[in-house]
Amino acid sequence: MxxxxxxxxxxxxxxxxxxxxxxxxxxxxxxxxxxxxxxxxxxxxxxxxxxxxxxxxxxxxxxxxxxxxxxxxxxxxxxxxxxxxxxxxxxxxxxxxxxxxxxxxxxxxxxxxxxxxxxxxxxxxxxxxxxxxxxxxxxxxxxxxxxxxxxxxxxxxxxxxxxxxxxxxxxxxxxxxxxxxxAGMNVCDNIVLRHTPPLAICSLCTGETRIARKHHMGVLRQMDGFTEYRGE
Structure with a gap:
């Protein structure tokens, strides 16, 4: 296929x-x-x-x-x-x-x-x-x-x-x-993604509604581009 x-x-x-x-x-x-x-x-x-x-x-x-x-x-x-x-x-x-x-x-x-x-x-x-x-x-x-x-x-x-x-x-x-x-190839087992998906691991994704930064965890990026992970 x-x-x-x-x-x-x-x-x-x-x-x-x-x-x-x-x-x-x-x-x-x-x-x-x-x-x-x-x-x-x-x-x-x-x-x-x-x-x-x-x-x-x-x-x-x-x-x-x-x-x-x-x-x-x-x-x-x-x-x-x-x-x-x-x-x-x-x-x-x-x-x-x-x-x-x-x-x-x-x-x-x-x-x-x-x-x-x-x-x-x-x-x-x-x-x-x-x-x-x-x-x-x-x-x-x-x-x-x-x-x-x-x-x-x-x-x-x-x-x-x-x-x-x-x-x-x-x-x-x-x-x-x-x-x-x-003319394309057939699909096979063990397919992988060509590129990593967008970051989607943060407290907003799990339902947090408060806006202040202190309330949020996960993969976070600031305005200056700095990226960090906050959590356990």
């Missing part, structure tokens, strides 16, 4: 692009399954259902959606295998620009919106910098010059990635992405 993790910023068009990619995969004789991870609510499973493929939803709720995805990757793979799939497409919310959801034995796809500004790629961490494919969306509503500047910014932070321009409305770029998925 092939594992594809598709992440990206909110509103970048991840689901719309993925729907077109699935149509191409099915047309080519593949058997994809989708796990959509979101935070509080989603009805995207209804959109995937129309394609007559196995779909499952995971809601991270008060947990980071990418941490949630990482913890549940093994279960997702077992589910997809039981459904007879040969490609597991995992779309994760990607709310934090510091998220790092990609295992090493997968095809990592980052979807990013060109209209967010030419310097946006410089503000995105491992979500973008460790991706195999960076999909630029909404390029039809900016100029050619703006698209080229955006592309160069992407390559500045991730020179080894393949950049694909896609359109979630027309399906542009879907065939190219599907070909890259079909």
């Amino acid at each position: 092939k594992l594809v993790v598709l992440a990206g910023t909110q509103g970048s068009g991840k689901t719309s692009v993925l729907l077109h990619v699935i149509k191409v995969l099915v047309r080519d004789g593949n058997k994809p399954a989708v796990v959509k991870v979101d935070c509080l609510w989603t009805d995207d499973d209804q959109r995937f259902d129309r394609l007559n493929i196995p779909v499952r939803v995971g809601l991270a709720r008060d947990m980071c959606p990418d941490h949630f995805t990482i913890y549940n990757t093994e279960e997702m793979l077992k589910w997809a295998e039981a459904e007879g799939a040969d490609v597991l497409l995992n779309e994760t919310a990607g709310l934090c620009l510091r998220c790092a959801p990609y295992p090493d034995k997968c095809l990592a796809i980052c979807v990013i919106d060109v209209t967010t500004g030419p310097n946006t790629p410089l503000k995105v961490g491992p979500l973008l910098t460790t991706a195999d494919i960076v999909v630029m969306t909404k390029g039809d509503i900016v100029s050619q010059a703006e698209r080229e500047v955006f592309r160069e910014r992407v390559l500045d932070v991730n020179p080894d990635c393949m950049v694909v321009e896609a359109n979630g409305l027309t399906g542009k770029g879907a065939s190219e992405i599907a070909e890259l998925i079909e």
Whole structure:
């Protein structure tokens, strides 16, 4: 089975692009399954259902959606295998620009919106910098010059990635992405993350609501960048 993790910023068009990619995969004789991870609510499973493929939803709720995805990757793979799939497409919310959801034995796809500004790629961490494919969306509503500047910014932070321009409305770029998925590696045992996830061990994460620094423990970073661990 092939594992594809598709992440990206909110509103970048991840689901719309993925729907077109699935149509191409099915047309080519593949058997994809989708796990959509979101935070509080989603009805995207209804959109995937129309394609007559196995779909499952995971809601991270008060947990980071990418941490949630990482913890549940093994279960997702077992589910997809039981459904007879040969490609597991995992779309994760990607709310934090510091998220790092990609295992090493997968095809990592980052979807990013060109209209967010030419310097946006410089503000995105491992979500973008460790991706195999960076999909630029909404390029039809900016100029050619703006698209080229955006592309160069992407390559500045991730020179080894393949950049694909896609359109979630027309399906542009879907065939190219599907070909890259079909040519990708199969997942195997003992997969590990490509990059460490964001720090998420502090008293705020466990429910502390008081603001003063004296009330907090765990991994803490101050305004000057100094990082410390306070606790047992």
